[in-house]
Structure formats: structure tokens, C-alpha cells
Amino acid sequence: MSALSTADRLAHEAASFVRSTEPAPKVSRTVLERFPAGGPRAQWPAESYAAERRREGIPARVVMDLDSDSFLVIVEGVS
Template structure:
């Protein structure tokens, strides 16, 4: 069995959890980026208390 290559994350944008518009900015960004061909998604970084818009890229 070949070991899986770990995915590298590229942080596209950062939003503080206490953003004045709530979670709307981070959740509205990935669909826009996916329309441009970027596989983006939102994750929460607990250490920095931020929402991160990331895309996973595999390096061979």
C-alpha cells in the first residue's frame, strides 16, 4: 500500500470569528472561488479564533 501524500493548505483569506457581518463573508467566498475553478472551503482555526478560506493542494 502506498502512503497517502498529505495535502498542503493554502490560506486564501482570513476572517475573525467576531466579524461584524457574522459568518457571511467566509461562507460566501468559497462558492465564488469555486466558480473560478479553485476548490475552496471554510475551516475554523481554533488557535487564532479565525475562519480560514483554504484550498487543498497536493504536491508530488
């Protein structure tokens, strides 16, 4: 069995160091509207709704809620 060289031991110790970081800020989400995922072909009602909100100055975006099989138009804010 071979022993680690000094350089290998130091490299191992440096790589094994557990770094701590500040926790990420909590992001709150407000759901503005829900749209069923099975909408008509070639129509994107959630995207249209979000685009209208963005034109009003509201930073809306669309996300998919897999549990309810629907598209959500949300606004995020850091709390």
C-alpha cells in the first residue's frame, strides 16, 4: 500500500473542505392566473395573458404546475 505524498495529501485536504455559503433569499410567488394545459391548438392563452401584464409593467412569467396540469402566470418577488 502506498502512502500519499505531501502534495497529494494537501490536495486531498483542500478538496475535502466543506464550504459554507449564505442561504439564498426566499422567493415569494404570486399566482395571477391559471390556465389548463390542454388548451386549443396553436393558442397560448397563458403566454398572451403574461405578455399583457408585462406591457402593463408587471414582470409576469409563465410556469408549468405539473401537479394540477396547468400553466400559471406568476410574479416573483424576493422576501
